[in-house]
Amino acid sequence: MRRHPFLYVLLTSSVIFAVGWQWGFQTLTSPFTSTGHGVITVTVLLWYWPFGSSYNLTGDVCWDRYGVPHCRLVDQRSLYPTADVVVFHNRELQERRQKLPHDLPRPRGQRWVWMSLESPEHNGDLGPYASAFNLTMSYRRDADIKIPYGELVSTEPGGEERGAEGAAVNKSNLVCWVVRNYRSRHRRSQVYRELNAVVPVRVYGRWKGEPLSSQALLPTISRCYFYMAFENSISRDYITEKLWRNAYQGGAVPVVLGPSLEDYRAVAPPNSFIHVDEFASIEDLGNHLKRLAGDKKSYAAYFAWKQNWKVKLYTDWRERLCRICSQYDTLPQHQVYTDLEAWVNG
Structure with a gap:
């Protein structure tokens, strides 16, 4: 059968448009941030600095200082809607100096991280945080993101x-x-x-x-x-x-x-x-x-x-936060800690 050139071009263009539209839609709804060059960058938002001591986040901190690529560390709460991961340090929650942003709509795919380097007896009452966190960040070897004191x-x-x-x-x-x-x-x-x-x-x-x-x-x-x-x-x-x-x-x-x-x-x-x-x-x-x-x-x-x-x-909080990106591809996607206290004391 003889193929008509015009119909062939029209069908091919339609397929390309459909696939391209689907890819574009996935990019718009992805929890990742695109660099514009086909490379995905993970945005990690630190909701507040541990113990009130902040560090400089200017530039590509994770790559320049620790060789971790495609990782964006931020501490501006205005970036909450676009953050892939939001990290909360436990001490300030326990001392009521900070609180979780339950009043804000939580973006789909965003994961909240509970972070602590304290032993269980110094982590306080974790009952109020049941089902709030998706990931743990601790010295524990079974934590989702492991941040040992040394290695x-x-x-x-x-x-x-x-x-x-x-x-x-x-x-x-x-x-x-x-x-x-x-x-x-x-x-x-x-x-x-x-x-x-x-x-x-x-x-x-x-x-x-x-x-x-x-x-x-x-x-x-x-x-x-x-x-x-x-x-x-x-x-x-x-x-x-x-x-x-x-x-x-x-x-x-x-x-x-x-x-x-x-x-x-x-x-x-x-x-x-x-x-x-x-x-x-x-x-x-x-x-x-x-x-x-x-x-x-x-x-x-x-x-x-x-x-x-x-x-x-490991003494720099920036280096600890960069570990989230280096482990990101292997982190659980849909996990929720329904009983955080049981895990911490386990």
Whole structure:
């Protein structure tokens, strides 16, 4: 059959128009923001800054500072209707200094994030926020967006990280502890009292009237064989800068008290820490520390991980927020936390 050129062109044009119209409609109703070049950018709106301290969001912050592409961080509430994700920090909600924008119509596809780095006992009453949030952002390993206090990253060949050599150089104290708030009922305080009866524990911090400046903190800890990286709350995955910064970056072997041994093993280098729960008694722990400090080879083995790894700390809220974009494609699409309190305390 002979095809008529005019009809062929007309039919082809109709198909192209129909497909193009459908694509255009999907773009208009998409929860994403288009850059105009076929690349999708995720807009993350921080409803208010944690603890009232704001950061500069000028320019392409996530790409320029952290290498995360197609991520737009904003804090102007006027952009709420076009935001893909809105983040709320829990502390300000609990202190009634901020509230959720329930009075505004919620755009279709927009997801709300509950963010907290506090342990469960410090997160307050979460009952009023049932079914309000779609995603969790926490140090917990099972959070939708994981924002740990620190983590391991591999070192480049010839890097500056010091390995086992020099691990015991200039050590003058067996065990050290830096503590700001001392509560006698806390388990860490009980362990301290028992351990101090076996071996001398050098204590710094506001509690002892000997606070350390940020510049003096790590050099002071570096003169200790062991550092008591004791968390003020014992809860799942709650491993803070006491391990990552104070002990690991300070150059002392951490004696840890916090979540389970399994939780520490999941994130920390093998043979790099000593868990209180590994011993039948605190007296046994103290005697073990004395023996280990006198055995240079065994003590140095606790620093072998530094030959291949280094610690990365997370302290900038912008970097934490950028992680939303780096994980965005794998985040649940239609999830709702009907009982946020149960998840937090679980």
